[in-house]
Structures are given as C-alpha cells and as structure tokens.
Amino acid sequence: MKETGKIWMNGKLVPFKNAKVHVLTHALHYSTSIFEGIRCYDTPEGSAIFRLPEHIDRFFNSAKMYSMKMPYSKKKISDGIVSTVNASKLKQCYIRPLAYYGYGTMGLTPTNNKVDVSISCWEWKMGESKAGKFSGAKCKISKWVRIDSKSQPMQAKSAANYSNAALARMEALNAGYDEAIMLNNKGHVAEGSAENIFVVKNGRITTPPLDADILDGITRDSAIKLLKSNKIKVIEKNLRINDLLKADEIFMTGTAAEVKSVTRVNKIKIGDGKIGEVTKELQELFMDTVMGKNKKFRSWLKFI
Ligand SMILES: Cc1ncc(COP(=O)(O)O)c(C=O)c1O
Known part of the structure; x- marks a missing residue:
C-alpha cells in the first residue's frame, strides 16, 4: 500500500499513517462494519468520481440494515470524499468509505458503541485488475455457497x-483460476466474489435478479442502462x-x-474461448462513459 495523502476520520483529514483504530474496536471482532468501493477516473477533462450519489445512497442503506446511526449527512460524506481525493493529489483512485461500530463496549451488542466513519483512497489505475479485461478470466464455481439473505442482509455491502467471498476467492486462486463464481442456497448462480455476472446466449443477455442473494451492483446497473441505450435488453432471471x-x-x-470477460468456467471453454462481441461493445461503452465521452450519461460523473 502506497501511503498517499490523508484519510478522513470522523470529519478530520489525518495523515495516512495516523489513521488507526483500537484493537477492541467492535467491528474488528464482530464484522459490524459497512463500506463502499468507488472509482475516480482521470478523464481528459479532469478527475471525475463515477456515480457518487448512488454509492452514497447504498452506503446509507447498508448502514440502516445494521441499525447504524450515521453521524454525518449524505452531503458531509460526499464532501468528505471529494476532500480526501483532493488531499491525495491522485488523478485516479479507488475510494473506500467505511462506517463501523467503534471502541467502547465489548460484547456482541454493537449499538452500545459509537459509529465511526472513515474515507480513504489509494492509487488505482484504469485496467488495474487485469484478469479478464483483455484475455478473459478463468473462473471456478466455488464450493462455498453464497450466504442466504435469510441469514444476513446480502443487499448491504457489509464486511x-x-x-x-474471500474464501471463494482464495479457493479459486489456489486452484489456478482468476476468480470464483458463487451459487446461492437454491443452486442458482449468484455472483463473483466481488462482481455481478451476466450471460449472453443467442443474442439474449440475462443476469441473476436482486433476490438471488447478490449485491445490487452499481456497475451492474450501469451495464443494464448502457446496453439499453444501445437497444440491447437485459433480462433478470x-x-x-x-x-x-x-x-x-x-x-x-x-x-x-469494470467489465471483464469470463472465457472459462471450471475447465470448460465459454463460446470460442475469446472475449465476445457483446462484452467488447459493453467494455467500450463503459470506458467511454467513465471517460466522459458518452454525452447521454455525463451526469454519472462528478468532476472534482
Ligand atoms: C459481492 C459483490 N457483488 C457485486 C459487486 C459489484 O458492485 P459494484 O458494481 O457496485 O462495485 C461487488 C463489488 O463491490 C461485490 O463485492
């Protein structure tokens, strides 16, 4: 991790090195934290954060599902994100807002602790997660079943x-694959360890519905809307x-x-084993959009 710039902790920008928590922080013991993953792109017209309001909304919804009283308004968090990116002086980065039950009272009940919020960012270049972007990812269907929404709210982006997801990712990597595909409790396809999944067959595009125990991905939503704008319908099934x-x-x-191709599932070649035409078209559409070249979706970018 390259320590660059500052980290926003409960409303203050502190040096990257000093952004520390106590070992008795509730979330460290009981996973009682929620977070977001956001991208800032280096566009020809300057740095721009992709779909910031949607990420903020999901952040607050995740908090609500864990009865977290967010101590800051949406505007304060949104402004905090912009200040953190500006303080980093990075043109393109990954942004990680995090809200967690903090230090104070140990024991399972989280709500006796105050909610702390941090915003970090670090360098993340376009095309950085390479597997699948150009050559096609090899995916393993995981032995780990996606957690059922009856066990915990899978629509929350919670630790x-x-x-x-990490167990599935490790299993796939240890077996020589690039990524895992997880099934849900009903044996339906859910998602990757940190991605939503789409299938193209005879020109028809399908993707698992939100009640398949998946995260309501913002890139998933972007893909559906971008394809629709090119008159390609996506069916949720x-x-x-x-x-x-x-x-x-x-x-x-x-x-x-971003948009990555899957060219093998277990040992089976998908299609002709190369990136398909629909995937390529969507990759281009997506890249044009995050670079500000797609006029119709420019409102998805917050220039900073
Ligand atoms: C489990 C899971 N599914 C899907 C996604 C994709 O969501 P998004 O497009 O909002 O990054 C992520 C990434 O955050 C994820 O962790």
Whole structure:
C-alpha cells in the first residue's frame, strides 16, 4: 500500500499513517462494519468520481440494515470524499468509505458503541485488475455457497459478507483460476466474489435478479442502462450452472473489475474461448462513459 495523502476520520483529514483504530474496536471482532468501493477516473477533462450519489445512497442503506446511526449527512460524506481525493493529489483512485461500530463496549451488542466513519483512497489505475479485461478470466464455481439473505442482509455491502467471498476467492486462486463464481442456497448462480455476472446466449443477455442473494451492483446497473441505450435488453432471471456452460459469452461487472470477460468456467471453454462481441461493445461503452465521452450519461460523473 502506497501511503498517499490523508484519510478522513470522523470529519478530520489525518495523515495516512495516523489513521488507526483500537484493537477492541467492535467491528474488528464482530464484522459490524459497512463500506463502499468507488472509482475516480482521470478523464481528459479532469478527475471525475463515477456515480457518487448512488454509492452514497447504498452506503446509507447498508448502514440502516445494521441499525447504524450515521453521524454525518449524505452531503458531509460526499464532501468528505471529494476532500480526501483532493488531499491525495491522485488523478485516479479507488475510494473506500467505511462506517463501523467503534471502541467502547465489548460484547456482541454493537449499538452500545459509537459509529465511526472513515474515507480513504489509494492509487488505482484504469485496467488495474487485469484478469479478464483483455484475455478473459478463468473462473471456478466455488464450493462455498453464497450466504442466504435469510441469514444476513446480502443487499448491504457489509464486511460480514466478505469472509464468504474471500474464501471463494482464495479457493479459486489456489486452484489456478482468476476468480470464483458463487451459487446461492437454491443452486442458482449468484455472483463473483466481488462482481455481478451476466450471460449472453443467442443474442439474449440475462443476469441473476436482486433476490438471488447478490449485491445490487452499481456497475451492474450501469451495464443494464448502457446496453439499453444501445437497444440491447437485459433480462433478470435465475441462472443455473448449465446456463453458464452453454453461454456464448459471460461477463462480470464491478467497480474494481469494470467489465471483464469470463472465457472459462471450471475447465470448460465459454463460446470460442475469446472475449465476445457483446462484452467488447459493453467494455467500450463503459470506458467511454467513465471517460466522459458518452454525452447521454455525463451526469454519472462528478468532476472534482
Ligand atoms: C459481492 C459483490 N457483488 C457485486 C459487486 C459489484 O458492485 P459494484 O458494481 O457496485 O462495485 C461487488 C463489488 O463491490 C461485490 O463485492
């Protein structure tokens, strides 16, 4: 981790090195934290944060699902994000707002502790998560089942959901794959460890519905809207492993991953084993959009 700029902690910008928490912070023990992952792009017209209001809304919704009383308004967090990016002097970065039950009272009940909020950012260049961007990712269907929404709110972007995702990611990497694909409790395809998933078959694009225990991805939403603007409809429908194996193309979407192609599932080649035409078209559309070249979706960018 390159320590650059400052970290916003409870309303103050502190030097990167000094952004510390106590070991008895509640969230460290019980995963009682929620967070966001946001990108700032270096566009020809200056740095721009992608879909900031949508990320802020999801941040607050995640907090609500964990009964967290957010001590700051949406505007304060939004302004905090802009100040943190400006203080970093980075033109393009990944931004991580985090809200967590802090230090004070140990024991399971989180609400006896105050909610602390931090905003960090670090350098993240375009195309940084390479697997799948150009050559196609090899994915393993994980033995770990996505946590059921009846067990915990999977629509919240909470740390508690990510031990499950990290287990799946490690399993895939240890077996020589680039990424995991997780099924839900019903045996339907859910998502990647940190991406949503789409299948293309005979020109039809499908993606698991939000009630398939997936995160309501902001890149997923962007992909659906961008494809629609090109007169390509996306159908939300439960998918099974066979739908993956018989697909002409598979792609994944996420803030870090952007739009990435999946060319193998387990040992099976998807389509002709190369990035498909729909995936390529969407990759270009997405890149044009985050670079401010897509007039129709310029409002998705907050220039700073
Ligand atoms: C489990 C999971 N699904 C999907 C996504 C994609 O969401 P987004 O496009 O909002 O980054 C992420 C990334 O944050 C994720 O962690």
